Amino acid sequence: MTTSVLPNITELKPGFGARIDGVDLAGADDATLQAVVAAFHQHGAILLRDQPMKPQDLLRFISAFGEPEDHTLQENTLPGFPKIYVLSNRIVDGKPIGAHNDGIGWHTDYSYRAEPVMSTMLYAVEVPPEGSDTLLADGCAAWNALPPERQAQLDGLELHHSWRHFMNTREFNRQEEPSEALLAENPDVLHPLVRRHPSDGRKALWASTGTVKEVVGMPNPEGLALVDELVEFMTQEAFVYRHKWRAGDVLMWDNRCTLHTGTLYDDQKYVREMHRLWVKGDRPY
Numbered sequence: 001m002t003t004s005v006l007p008n009i010t011e012l013k014p015g016f017g018a019r020i021d022g023v024d025l026a027g028a029d030d031a032t033l034q035a036v037v038a039a040f041h042q043h044g045a046i047l048l049r050d051q052p053m054k055p056q057d058l059l060r061f062i063s064a065f066g067e068p069e070d071h072t073l074q075e076n077t078l079p080g081f082p083k084i085y086v087l088s089n090r091i092v093d094g095k096p097i098g099a100h101n102d103g104i105g106w107h108t109d110y111s112y113r114a115e116p117v118m119s120t121m122l123y124a125v126e127v128p129p130e131g132s133d134t135l136l137a138d139g140c141a142a143w144n145a146l147p148p149e150r151q152a153q154l155d156g157l158e159l160h161h162s163w164r165h166f167m168n169t170r171e172f173n174r175q176e177e178p179s180e181a182l183l184a185e186n187p188d189v190l191h192p193l194v195r196r197h198p199s200d201g202r203k204a205l206w207a208s209t210g211t212v213k214e215v216v217g218m219p220n221p222e223g224l225a226l227v228d229e230l231v232e233f234m235t236q237e238a239f240v241y242r243h244k245w246r247a248g249d250v251l252m253w254d255n256r257c258t259l260h261t262g263t264l265y266d267d268q269k270y271v272r273e274m275h276r277l278w279v280k281g282d283r284p285y
């Protein structure tokens with residue numbers, strides 16, 4: 001299936017991402033959904049606006065890309081929909097309906113798993129009129145911009161990712177020691193710093209923050225300083241798409257070649273509610 005059946009595609013920024021207009025995702029036939037999937041694999045991220053999507057529509061849409069992934073913390077999922085994770089500051093009957101400030105800091109989702117999620121989709125239910133942008137950094141463009149001698153130094157390095165480390169040290173959310181059961185389900189893993197895309201072998205810088213404890217074979221603080229340096233390099237404006245949300249937006253990105261971060265907003269003044277879905281991925285190489 002080619003993307004040519006899609007009526008209208010424009011890049012989100014030169015060489016990265018695609019905005020797709022003229023498609024109603026909830027009512028789309030299978031051929032149209034497959035064309036949207038093809039656009040996603042080609043461009044690294046897709047945006048579709050003005051989409052009225054019920055939870056069932058979100059599940060049908062995400063299933064066109066692969067098998068939806070579960071979430072580590074089930075208490076933040078939409079009641080009756082364990083694959084839909086709620087990001088929100090909304091309180092109902094004294095209880096938060098979702099996780100607040102969950103994705104602040106440059107990262108790639110589920111990096112603490114042996115098989116991190118292939119993609120992340122966010123659906124905007126309600127968004128503040130200012131703040132709360134989501135930023136996507138293009139790891140392939142960043143890799144391609146490095147001089148060959150620097151690429152040679154970095155290629156082959158491995159990062160030690162740890163969910164426990166993340167939960168113990170995270171900055172914008174409650175720090176906690178996970179239960180033994182959850183720790184057993186989420187043991188530490190090693191992943192490459194430079195990741196190949198399985199579709200065409202293109203390489204991406206894949207440094208991430210939060211879950212990274214060390215660069216294998218490089219003592220700290222030098223190891224983490226290298227990670228910080230590379231994340232800073234990859235997230236400079238030239239490689240970043242900044243998404244300003246509108247209710248009804250569907251934004252989906254390929255975690256195999258990007259980093260992303262949420263941004264803060266005035267959570268005393270505004271409500272934000274997003275539905276997040278993941279697609280299962282493969283072991284990075």
Ligand code: SIN
Nearest residue numbers: 103133134261262263
């Ligand atoms: C995430 O990191 O998964 C969410 C980002 C956001 O809330 O903008």
